[in-house]
Structures are given as structure tokens and as C-alpha cells.
Amino acid sequence: MRLSQAWIVARHDLSMIRRRRTILGALIAMPAGVSIGFPLLVWYIIVKSPGITDGVIISFVDAFAFWFAIAGVMLPSSISAYSIVGEKTEKSLEPLLATPTTDGEILLGKVLAAFLPTMVSIWAGATVYMVLIDAITRGTLGYLYYPNLTIVVLVFALAPIVAVLAIEISVAVSSRVQDVRSAQQISGVLFLPFILLYVAAEIQVFPLDTDHLLLLAGILGLVALVTFRICRRVFDRETILTRWK
Amino acid sequence: MIHTDGLTKQFGTVTAVDHLTLDVPEGEVFGFLGPNGAGKTTTVRMLSSLISRTSGSAEVAGHQIGDPSAELKLRHQIGILPENVGLYESSSAYENLEYYGQLQRVEATALRQSIERLLRMLDLWEKRDLPVATFSKGMKQKVAIARALVHDPVLLFLDEPTANLDPEASKTVREFILELKRERRTIFLNTHHLDEAERICDRVGILNTRLVTTGTPGELKLGMSGHRTVVTVDGPMETLAAAIRSRLGDRRIDVQGSSLVVDVTDPDRENPEIAAAIVGAGGRLRQLTQASASLEDVYLKLVHEGGPSA
């Protein structure tokens, strides 16, 4: 496995993605919405309910931050569906496979092309979120809530693992479907359990504190390992050429 | 350049290519003829190590196929035009070629030169920055062939390069292939266009899951027609036919209008005898020609009979 060869694939796919307005739009709009919209909501809640306790404010702030993990599900699957099903519809996979590049290098290139923009967008969004939340809550809490361990676990452990899992699932789905839209929609199903988790957090059933986030990251990491094996089996030169529909 | 021995590919219970044994020497343009489903694409995919073989062996550009350590080197030495062009439609011609050149690890300056040379050869240099989506089918096909050549491979596989092209586009693509032939490149050309094979190829093979026959287009045509001489005459046909038989021995002679079609084994010796027999029997000889089958006749006969003619 040569990283440099995978990087050629990744760079090419990144430049293709840059031309897709919808993907670019999602990469900017979603983290921007989370990192600006939710702090404004927190500010509104504080202003409107003077008797609010610190604990309630913090549970809101943590739950809203969980949207960065949800972005980790939504953003990369739309990119990788495009970069794999897109090649499939253009029938450009065969010439690509005919170059001296291994299946693993192509797969890694495609994973990177979806992973890197997602993480950049999440990290940028999380930075803005931390700054705004600090500015808004400092007066009430009396200290700077961010940075803290919870958000570090969230954006450096959970979000990357979730992103990798989402990419793997979208690779597996991409081998079975004919168009980018359905690949994105099917991969989008992964979004549901995360929304349920978010709702559970909002109603205090599954608090999204550091321990719970680490637990979640660990479980999803294991799932991602299993999915990786499926992914490698699906993304095999001969399988792609003779069995992909 | 290519040497295969009993190369076989099965998809489940379907045998796509059955015991193919074939040699293509360096510098040859080899035409691989066969109907749809004959196994041409499967053969090219096996030879370019895109898919595995079921049994048999093959050596391509000095590398054994199926040897994982040689696979990347092999793919670096060959160029492939697949059945579907598979270009990135939203990218320009230049970008398409550049990406493949980079994957082939062509050094940046050499790559720029190679792309420019190819696009100029194909009259596409002026259009290099336009998205491929704006190109005609023939232009796309040319870009795809250029893509197969960007790293200057020693062996080129072309899978039906003129299928689905209009006559004009076919012509430009064919002329380009002839230009590559003049550069003495080894080319393995899948096609079901017989006159294309006849015009371009040094040698052809006819495949119908099994390899039916190989030879130069001339040899195949000769092998098929045997030798038949057509004489156009004025005079009583049956009398003239009898005169030919009495002079050359009993043989098949067909009467077709004012022509006699005579089976011969050695035209150089027998044609003058035929002429003499006709004149001797009081006929007037207007024309004498050696009949030849078209490659199409050979092809249809061999593909349908599934074996070489006796």
C-alpha cells in the first residue's frame, strides 16, 4: 500500500467534489448552522428563563454539540457515494483499475477524499461553536465551559469514527445501486440512530457526557472494524468488474 | 509480447473463454474477431490482469499474469481502451489524461509533453481545456485512446474501438490506429468489423469461446475459398465444362449465367489449361479471374460451423 498512490486518487476526487455545489454547500452550511444557530438558541434560552440552572445549560450545550457527530454521518456519505457511484455511472472504474494502483490504494484514496473535507468542516465548526458558547455562557456559568474533554472526545474520537463508519457503509451501498441519489438516501439511514441518541440526550435518557461519548466511540469503532472487512471484500477489482451492477 | 497457453475463464457454469492458446509477437497488430459474447473482452481483461483466470497461463510483456508481484509492473507496461470509454465527463481532456499519467507515475514534464503530443496528433489540442461532456463520441473515443497511451506502453489493448461510432468517427479512429501501427506498436485489437480487421491487422484470430483459427487475413480467405477460378465465356456452357473436365480431370464446375466457376488446386498451372480448353472447344474467353472469399465469408462460415474449414 503506497500512501502516495492513494493520495493521487484522493486529490483527484477532492477536485471533482469541489465542483459539486450541493456537496460544497452541505460541507459549509451544516457545521455553520450548528456552530452559529445553536449558540444563538442557548443565548435565547438564557435570556428568556432567568432561573435556569447551570446543569440545564450544560446539558443543552453538550446535546447541541452532538450535532457535530451527526455531521460526521451525513457529510461523508454524500461525498463517497458521489465519488464511487459517480465513477460507476461514468464507467470510469475500469480504466482506473487498469492503472498500476491496487484496490486498497483506490479505496483508501476514496475514503480520504470523503474523510478529510468532513473533518475540516467539523473542526472548523466546532471551533466557532466553542468560541460563541463561551462568549454567551461565561456570564451565567462564571467560567469558560470550552475547551473541555467532552468536545475533544466528540470531535477527535467519536466524529472521525462515525465518519469512517459512514464512508464504509456508503462504499458497500455504492456497489449495489445505480445512482448517486439512492446511494445517499440508503446511507442516510445511518442518520436515524444518531437522531434517536440526540433525542435521548435531550430528554436526559442518555446524557452525552465524556463517558457516554467514549463508550459510543468504542462500540462504533468495533462496528467500523467489522464493516471494513466487508468493504474490502466488496471493493475488489474482480468483484467490481464482474459483479457490481 | 503475448503468449497464452490454455487460458480459460469461467463465470460460474458459463465458460467465457475456453483453452485459448495464442502468440502475438512484438510489433504486430493482432485482430481478435468474434461475435458478441465470444469472450473478447474477457480475454483482454485477463491479459491485462484486471480479472483472474480459471486455468491456463499467459505471459504478457514479459510478466506472468496472476502473479501478484508482477501485476503492477504489467499494468504499467500496457495501455487499455476498455469497451466503455469511461472518461470523467466534467473534466477536460487534459485533466483526464493528466490523472492517468499521474497514476502511471509519469514524471510531470514528460507527462505534459506526452499529453501535448497525443492531443496534437488527435487534433484535440485546441480543445484540451473543454469538458469532455461537450465532445462528440468520436472525440471521446480518441481521448480514451490517448489515455491508454499517455505512459507510452509497449502493448496496447483496444476493445472494439469503433463500435457505436458513426462512419466518419470510425474513420478518424481507424486512421489513428494506423498511425500507431506505423510507430510499430504492438496492438491487440478486439473487433467485429471485418473490413476494419482486414485493413488494419497483420494477423487475425477468430474467437468463439474457443479460438477457431488464426492467420493473416489473406491466408484465411485463401483457406476458405480453396481456389476457384471464374471464367466468363461465350459459347455452349455444358460443352465448355466438359472440355475443361476432359483436359484437367473430373471436378466441380458450377454454371452461373455466362460464367463457369471451376475448382482448382494450383491456379498457376491450371488456369492456362482452362483457357486452352475453352478456346479449343470453340468458346470465346472474355474474362478469367481468381475468386476470393471475403473475410466475412470466412468469418461467418467458421463462426457458424465452430471449426476451421477442411
Ligand SMILES: Nc1ncnc2c1ncn2[C@@H]1O[C@H](COP(=O)(O)OP(=O)(O)O)[C@@H](O)[C@H]1O
Ligand atoms: N461478469 C460476468 N458474469 C457472468 N458472465 C459473464 C460476465 N462477463 C462476461 N460473461 C459471459 O462471458 C461470455 C463472454 O463475454 P465477453 O468477454 O464480454 O464477450 P465479447 O467481448 O466477445 O462480446 C458471455 O457469454 C458473457 O455472457
Ligand SMILES: [Mg+2]
Ligand atoms: Mg466485448
